[in-house]
Amino acid sequence: MIIDGMADRPLEELGNKTPLEAAKTPKMDHMSQLGVNGIMDPIKPGIRAGSDTAHLSILGYDPYTVYTGRGPFEAAGVGVDVMPGDIAFRCNFSTASADGIITDRRAGRIREGTDELADTLNSIELEEDVEVIFKESTGHRAVLVLRGKGLSDQVSDADPKHDGKKFKEVFGLDGSLEADATAVILNKVIKKSYELLKDHPVNIERMENGDNPANIILPRGAGAVPEAEPFNDKYDVKSACIAETGLIQGIAKIAGMDVIEVEGATGGVDTNLDNIANSIIKNASLNYDFILINIDGADEAGHDGNLKEKLEFIEKVDEVVGRIMEIEDLYFILTADHSTPISVMDHTGDPVPLVIKGPNLRVDHVSQFNERAAASGGLCRIRGSDIMNILMDLMNRSSKFGA
Ligand code: ZN
Ligand code: ZN
Secondary structure, eight states: OEETTBBOOOBGGGTSBOHHHHSOOHHHHHHHHHSEEEEEESSSTTOOOOHHHHHHHHTTOOHHHHOSOSHHHHHHHTTOOOOTTOEEEEEEEEEEOTTSEEEETTGGGOOSSHHHHHHHHTTOOOSSSEEEEEEEOSTTEEEEEEEESSOOSOBOOOOOSSTTEEOOOOOBSSOOHHHHHHHHHHHHHHHHHHHHHTTOHHHHHHHHTTOOOOOEEEEEEEEEOOOOOOHHHHHTOOEEEEESSHHHHHHHHHTTOEEOOOTTOOSSTTSOHHHHHHHHHHHHTTTOSEEEEEEOHHHHHHHTTOHHHHHHHHHHHHHHHHHHHTSOSOOEEEEOSSBOOTTTTSOBOOOEEEEEEOTTOOOOSOOSOSTTTGGGSTTEEEEGGGHHHHHHHHTTOSOOSOO
16 A cells, blocks of 8 residues: 655654654554564665656566656556557647647646547548557546557657747657657647647637637657566466556556556545545455555645645545554555655655554564654665565565575
C-alpha cells in the first residue's frame, strides 16, 4: 500500500516535525509496533523519483530500462490496449487560431464532448502504414498512440507550454531516420486534427456558448511502449491493482495486473476512502496473491503546499490502514513512493518510511510510523527494488541462489 507522496521534511511550524510525525496516526503506529520497519529509497539515495518510476522500481522493474516517458503509461491507464513498440504521447486539446497561435492550451478547460472529438480523430488515415489511436482522458487531456513499423519516441514536443505562442513543429531528436519519419507523421496528425476539429459540431456548440473550441491536439512526452515481463510470470502470482490515477493504473496494465476500479476514487484529498477500503478488503479475500494499492491525496496536498490538507488526509488514511490490518494471514506493506515535502511542493529524493506486518517477522522496537522512527528499524535502509525480493522470501516463494 503506497500512500503517494506521504513522506516529508521537518517543518518549523510543526516544531520541526514532519507532517507524518505530527499527524495522529494510531493505526499506523500500531502497525509499526507489530511489524518490521525501515526506510526506503524508491530508486536509489538522492534520486528524485516520479510516481511512475518509483512504482516500477517497487514492482521489481528497472525504471532505467523500462521507462521511456510518461505517454505509454497514461495511454494504458485510459484504456488503450498498448503493444510493445507503440509510440504513445500525452496530449492536450487546445484552442488554436487559423494561423496556428495557441490561444488556450486547455481549450477552456473542456469537460464534455472530448469522446466525440476523439472518435473523429480516430478516423485519421495516413498514407504511411501507421495506425492513429486517440483516446480522451479527463478534462482537456488525451493520449495519442502511433502504431506501425519504423517509428521512434525520439521526437520533440508540439506543445509550446504557454498561451499566445504558435504550436511547435515536431522534429526528430537523434538524427535517426525513424525519428525524422515519426516527426513528419506527427506534424501531419496535428495539422489534420485542426482540419477535422475546427468545424466539429462539439466546437460549433462551444463557440455558440462563448467557450473556446478544442480544435487542435498538442502531443508531448513521447515514449515507446516497453516490453515488460508480466508481473504474474515474474513472481508466479495472481495480482491486481487498486489505484486512483491513470498513470498508476497504466503501470499496472503494462505489468499485466488486473486493474480494479473504485467508485468515487478521485485521486485527490476528497476521494472516497471508504469505498477504497471496502474494495481492498473484498479483493484481498478473492483469489489474488498480491494487490498493489495507491492512494494519491497526500501527494496532491504536497504539490499544493497545503499542510492542513496533508495532515488531515494522512489521519483519514490511518483509518483505512486500521481496517486492512484486521485482515488475517497476509503480509501488509505500508510505504510511500517518494517524499512530496510541503516546503518544496514537488518530489524530493528523501527516503520514505516502510513497515511490513505479517506472520513470523523479526519484529523490531519501532513504535511509531514516520520518517525518522522507521530509520532505526530492522529493515534499516533498503531500495524500492528490494521490496518484492523481501516479500517473496517472507512468503517462502523465492528460489535459492546457489546450492
Ligand atoms: Zn507519487
Ligand atoms: Zn507527485
